Amino acid sequence: MVSDERGRSDGARGRCVCGGVEFVVTGELRSVSNCHCDPCRRFTGHHMAATAAAPDNIDFQSETSLTWFRSAPEVEYGFCATCGASLFWRTSSRPDLISICAGSLNPPTGLTTTVALFMDEHGDYHQRDAVDEQVPGDRP
Numbered sequence: 344m345v346s347d348e349r350g351r352s353d354g355a356r357g358r359c360v361c362g363g364v365e366f367v368v369t370g371e372l373r374s375v376s377n378c379h380c381d382p383c384r385r386f387t388g389h390h391m392a393a394t395a396a397a398p399d400n401i402d403f404q405s406e407t408s409l410t411w412f413r414s415a416p417e418v419e420y421g422f423c424a425t426c427g428a429s430l431f432w433r434t435s436s437r438p439d440l441i442s443i444c445a446g447s448l449n450p451p452t453g454l455t456t457t458v459a460l461f462m463d464e465h466g467d468y469h470q471r472d473a474v475d476e477q478v479p480g481d482r483p
């Protein structure tokens with residue numbers, strides 16, 4: 344889930360619903376990717392619309408309820424154990440990147456959605472994303 348289009352962030356703020364997890368992202372934010380893979384669909388209840396940043400660029404004001412769920416040996420989803428908000432995704436194969444659920448950021452984000460991934464696994468109720476690039480699986 345890598346994109347060349349990037350947004351600038353001078354300190355995008357994000358949080359879960361209850362505020363148990365609050366963070367500020369500095370530096371560059373990737374454009375948003377919609378991931379329709381089966382685990383992302385089940386984790387978010389629809390699809391994961393995620394930007395991404397370098398882990399070192401995420402500064403937590405609060406992470407008391409941040410919990411990581413390992414869905415595969417190399418993959419973890421981050422969520423708030425109190426309010427249940429979907430927040431993050433990370434893989435040990437890309438330690439330089441952490442995906443951030445775009446809806447957790449305070450608007451305006453200035454980000455655009457550029458790609459839909461794993462379209463062969465999207466919910467059968469789902470209308471196609473209004474993006475230029477639709478990929479059946481992940482990027483080759």
Ligand SMILES: [Zn+2]
Pocket residue numbers: 359360361362363364408423424425426427428
């Ligand atoms: Zn919460």
Ligand SMILES: [Zn+2]
Pocket residue numbers: 378379380381382383384391461
């Ligand atoms: Zn996914």
